[in-house]
Amino acid sequence: MNKVVTQPGSTSWVRFLVIVGLVLGALFAGLPVLWMLVSSFKSNTEIFAYPPRLFDESFSFQAYTAVLTDPQKVRYFVNSYLVSGLVTLCTLVVGIMAGFSFSRYNFRFKRVLNLLIIGVQSVPPITLMIPYFGLIVALQLYNTYWALILTYMVFTLPYAIIMMTGYFNTLPRELDEAVMIDGGSSSIILWRILVPISLPGIVSVGVYTFMLAWNEFLFALTLTRTNDMRTVPIGIQLLMGQHSFEWNQMMAMSVLGSLPVLILFLLFQRYFIAGMAVGSIKG
Amino acid sequence: MLKIRKQLVPFAYLSPTLILLSVLSLIPIATVFYYSLMDNVIITNVPPQFVGLSNYQEILSDQNFIQAFEHTIILALASVIAHFILGLAFAMLLNTKIIGPITKALFRVVYILPWVFTASIIAVLWRLLLNPNGVVNFVLSGIGVANAPIEWLASRQLALPSVIFINIWAGYPFYMVSFLAGLQGISDDLYEAGKIDGAGTVALFRYITLPMLRPIIVSLAMLDFIWTTHQFTLIWMTTGGGPVRASEVLSTFTYKLAFSSYEFSLASTTAMVILALSTVVAFFYVRNQRLANE
Numbered sequence: 063m064n065k066v067v068t069q070p071g072s073t074s075w076v077r078f079l080v081i082v083g084l085v086l087g088a089l090f091a092g093l094p095v096l097w098m099l100v101s102s103f104k105s106n107t108e109i110f111a112y113p114p115r116l117f118d119e120s121f122s123f124q125a126y127t128a129v130l131t132d133p134q135k136v137r138y139f140v141n142s143y144l145v146s147g148l149v150t151l152c153t154l155v156v157g158i159m160a161g162f163s164f165s166r167y168n169f170r171f172k173r174v175l176n177l178l179i180i181g182v183q184s185v186p187p188i189t190l191m192i193p194y195f196g197l198i199v200a201l202q203l204y205n206t207y208w209a210l211i212l213t214y215m216v217f218t219l220p221y222a223i224i225m226m227t228g229y230f231n232t233l234p235r236e237l238d239e240a241v242m243i244d245g246g247s248s249s250i251i252l253w254r255i256l257v258p259i260s261l262p263g264i265v266s267v268g269v270y271t272f273m274l275a276w277n278e279f280l281f282a283l284t285l286t287r288t289n290d291m292r293t294v295p296i297g298i299q300l301l302m303g304q305h306s307f308e309w310n311q312m313m314a315m316s317v318l319g320s321l322p323v324l325i326l327f328l329l330f331q332r333y334f335i336a337g338m339a340v341g342s343i344k345g
Numbered sequence: 346m347l348k349i350r351k352q353l354v355p356f357a358y359l360s361p362t363l364i365l366l367s368v369l370s371l372i373p374i375a376t377v378f379y380y381s382l383m384d385n386v387i388i389t390n391v392p393p394q395f396v397g398l399s400n401y402q403e404i405l406s407d408q409n410f411i412q413a414f415e416h417t418i419i420l421a422l423a424s425v426i427a428h429f430i431l432g433l434a435f436a437m438l439l440n441t442k443i444i445g446p447i448t449k450a451l452f453r454v455v456y457i458l459p460w461v462f463t464a465s466i467i468a469v470l471w472r473l474l475l476n477p478n479g480v481v482n483f484v485l486s487g488i489g490v491a492n493a494p495i496e497w498l499a500s501r502q503l504a505l506p507s508v509i510f511i512n513i514w515a516g517y518p519f520y521m522v523s524f525l526a527g528l529q530g531i532s533d534d535l536y537e538a539g540k541i542d543g544a545g546t547v548a549l550f551r552y553i554t555l556p557m558l559r560p561i562i563v564s565l566a567m568l569d570f571i572w573t574t575h576q577f578t579l580i581w582m583t584t585g586g587g588p589v590r591a592s593e594v595l596s597t598f599t600y601k602l603a604f605s606s607y608e609f610s611l612a613s614t615t616a617m618v619i620l621a622l623s624t625v626v627a628f629f630y631v632r633n634q635r636l637a638n639e
Contacts, residue, residue, distance in 0.1 A: 076443075076546075083438050084452055087431075092455045094514070095462075097480060098470050110478040160362040167355035175359070177631065182370050184627035186575045188596045189616040190369075192603050193376035196387065197369075216369045219362060248354060277463035279578040284604075295465040299582060302469060309473055316466040324461045328454070 102126070102313035109309040125314035134289055135315065138297035143322070145210050145293060146275040152211065153218045153271045154264060160219075161226025162252045166238065176227075183220040187280050190216075198285055209285045210293070214278055218271040229263035230256055266333045269326050276323060294319040374620070380613035387609045400614040409590060410615060413598040420509055420594060421573040425566050427513040432520025432565075433558075439521075440528045453525075460518035468582035471511045472498065504584045504592040512579060520565055527561045528554070560633075567630040571623050595619050 096116075101109055105120045129135045163169075164176060194213075195204075203209040233256055241251045257264065279295045286292055292300070298319065301312050356363075380386045381400055383393045404410050435456050439449060462470070474481050475497035485491040497507045531554065539549045555562075577596040580586060586597035595615060603612035 080438055080441050080443050087435050087438060088452055088455045091458050094470055094474055095458045097474060101473060114480045114483050156361045159358040163355040163358035169355040180631055181627060182366055184571050184623045185370060186619045186623055188577060188599050189377055189620045190373045192609060192613050192616060193373040197373060212369060215365055279465050295463055298465050298469055312469050316469060319466060320462050327461060
């Protein structure tokens, strides 16, 4: 009896604590981002104005127009979209094929190959870095899009393969058999039957791949030389290296550079969160 | 003939993967291992010379290397622990039935925000916030915590803690999202049964929530440990490992050794040490996955 009496009181107390916790957490996560946003609308002289203000009289899109009318900075964005898009496309095609192989066939070295592919995920990028430069030059890929695309696939493929194998494993083999009885080949099974059903999984792998490629820094820095090959993360660093810090432009570029990932995430968050949960358990 | 062709089918599907990963991953690893056993590699007029393990001896007795190693472990452990606590706390807050679904969705988007940003953007953002004349110092002096501008990223005492803090801010959403999915997978019946048995909130958390999330916790912690030991961009663009190595980690140490000192043999050796560290953790990770799947 006693319990029933105390419960309403304790729930409203819990309710209060939860709301306080939620708000504090949101401030921790959101305030820095809010500051990025408001700084991108300031003029560079007002970035460190004392006392700091959320909105200055000088509120303007000046930093955005400066970034978007500079052909070099626009090129960074074009490069990032192109490279990330192609990485996503190639990773999906290659990863779907490999996942199909692991899910539907038994063959020699299957276990070893599977382990090796999982192992690649834990290879530190910096370990590959030193011989990489020479290798990319030898392959005549230095300072090209393909240098970046193929390199990023080394890091995106393992995750894609693990995820796709997992997805295909959940699809009943009766589907394959029905196609085989009708005289269909393995490629029809894969591309006409399994791929359309696995679309949620493919979308989550695709979004993850795009984000990884969009964000990469170390190899983009080392494998490209000219400004027409640089991507957004490098472009932001270059803004920092120049004689003066154009903080408002850096923030505007950061906002613009984060939009694609944010939009992708908001559009596909349901698929994505589900996919990530599977990934983090099955990994 | 048909049988052989049939056996080749799975390899045909795997071939793009195998070619790509062997050329761009196995060959570089073999090369970097070879470099670590040699002297005079890459840029030199003298032919390379086999020196056995002497590069390893030199690196492992180098104070700067040991310091970078320690910083890496501190960064990784602190990040893993804080990511876990924040990720779980936020996931549980978001999982309560107290707030409505729309408010919940809004909070979730705000909580995920740090994860949307790439390391180089996070680095410039925090350089702006932590600038001696920046807004963090303004707030701290406003509430009376600090009376002089604090050099968060440029002081030897604060550089590493600041970098750790930034990495914590940047990384918890990954845990949070995974825990959210995990929490939603725990059946309400379990909690109901626990309540009937007289368990309080703490006991429910201790005996139902934590054990049910255990597989996710273990995999996340190991993955995060590996990723954090690889972290380069964030440190490179905030402190560059400085001032005077105060926030040097293995990846920045290796990068400088290779691309500013041109000590490619020694850099290859430290690269192998990082690889070994990751491989050990990855070994346990894979074993843990196997156990969880069986």
